[in-house]
Amino acid sequence: MMVIRFIAAVLILFGILSSWTSTAAYAQSDNYIYLIYIKGLSVSDIEGKKLPNLKSLADSSTSYSNVSKPQVFPESIYTLFGDENKTYSLPKMLSKNGIDCMFIDGSGEIQKKYCDNNSLDLISGTNDKEVLNQYFSLPPEKDYSFVTIYLDDVNASETSEFRRWSLVDNEMGLLLNYLINSKKIDQTSIFITGDSDKPPLLMFRYNLNFKANYYYCDLLDLGPTICELYGINPPSNMPGNTLYEFFNNSNDPMSIKRIVDLQKQCLLAEEKISLLQKNNNSINADKNKILEEKNNFDQKLLEKENQINVLRIKLKLFKLASLVAFIILLFGYIIEYRILRKKFLMFP
Numbered sequence: 001m002m003v004i005r006f007i008a009a010v011l012i013l014f015g016i017l018s019s020w021t022s023t024a025a026y027a028q029s030d031n032y033i034y035l036i037y038i039k040g041l042s043v044s045d046i047e048g049k050k051l052p053n054l055k056s057l058a059d060s061s062t063s064y065s066n067v068s069k070p071q072v073f074p075e076s077i078y079t080l081f082g083d084e085n086k087t088y089s090l091p092k093m094l095s096k097n098g099i100d101c102m103f104i105d106g107s108g109e110i111q112k113k114y115c116d117n118n119s120l121d122l123i124s125g126t127n128d129k130e131v132l133n134q135y136f137s138l139p140p141e142k143d144y145s146f147v148t149i150y151l152d153d154v155n156a157s158e159t160s161e162f163r164r165w166s167l168v169d170n171e172m173g174l175l176l177n178y179l180i181n182s183k184k185i186d187q188t189s190i191f192i193t194g195d196s197d198k199p200p201l202l203m204f205r206y207n208l209n210f211k212a213n214y215y216y217c218d219l220l221d222l223g224p225t226i227c228e229l230y231g232i233n234p235p236s237n238m239p240g241n242t243l244y245e246f247f248n249n250s251n252d253p254m255s256i257k258r259i260v261d262l263q264k265q266c267l268l269a270e271e272k273i274s275l276l277q278k279n280n281n282s283i284n285a286d287k288n289k290i291l292e293e294k295n296n297f298d299q300k301l302l303e304k305e306n307q308i309n310v311l312r313i314k315l316k317l318f319k320l321a322s323l324v325a326f327i328i329l330l331f332g333y334i335i336e337y338r339i340l341r342k343k344f345l346m347f348p
Contacts, residue, residue, distance in 0.1 A: 041168075106153065153167040153168060216263040228244075
């Protein structure tokens with residue numbers, strides 16, 4: 001009887017744990033994050049331009065006036081996610097916490113091996129609209145919670161801003177329609193940035209009043225922020241800082257002003273550090289130049305010493321040759337003297 005009760009208790013406990021696990025997994029899958037890189041996009045491209053989708057997102061987003069300059073794609077992605085030389089991998093860490101990750105690459109430059117090594121499923125091609133349509137047509141069970149998208153269908157030769165970015169804006173509209181039709185939009189956070197010298201950073205949540213503009217952030221801050229959105233503690237070796245202003249549902253002007261002031265101070269500090277590093281690099285360059293000149297001088301001095309040593313040897317050889325010649329001449333003079341004396345003197 002006791003055995004039956006024990007087995008029943010174990011089954012009930014197993015059922016409770018299974019229910020809790022599935023509930024936790026379901027809760028994780030209901031939180032969607034889209035990280036969107038747009039080739040060449042800068043802050044000025046979405047300020048007052050006739051791009052309805054990008055402009056509507058910008059008007060409802062938390063944004064930054066100054067963002068750190070990223071590396072060229074795909075190095076910018078490798079830096080954020082963690083390449084082979086890093087001791088962390090953002091997609092791997094998310095995957096270990098039950099978050100499925102997808103990379104949609106419209107450039108065809110991301111290597112499948114990199115995605116396989118970092119727990120990323122990959123849709124790749126050279127046409128942005130086609131790779132997006134492949135993603136939209138995935139079956140419901142292929143439900144990715146973290147999706148990175150790279151769009152590069154930009155007509156750089158167009159002088160009209162509208163024509164230049166119209167394809168990208170249309171693709172953003174397709175994505176928004178997909179999120180609305182699939183009823184994911186309410187649980188979705190969207191991050192939009194670019195790889196220009198002055199990229200924007202827009203952080204968007206649907207139906208939440210998050211409109212605010214801050215002064216400065218680093219693109220590496222996206223890593224810890226994404227972790228926090230999923231309730232994951234960022235690893236200590238992950239660069240960047242969590243953008244807590246995105247979690248604040250209040251638009252209190254004093255709070256925003258305080259954050260902006262702190263960001264300005266941080267930016268000034270970073271500029272001073274950068275200037276000191278440049279000065280240090282310049283000093284090191286001068287030091288290396290002096291060392292190089294010293295080495296050249298030492299080399300020339302060594303060459304001169306070698307030449308002097310050669311001349312010394314030649315001089316010794318010349319002295320030795322002179323001595324030998326003198327001895328030969330003296331010996332010849334003595335012999336000749338004796339011969340002449342015998343020949344010409346009557347009384348030797």
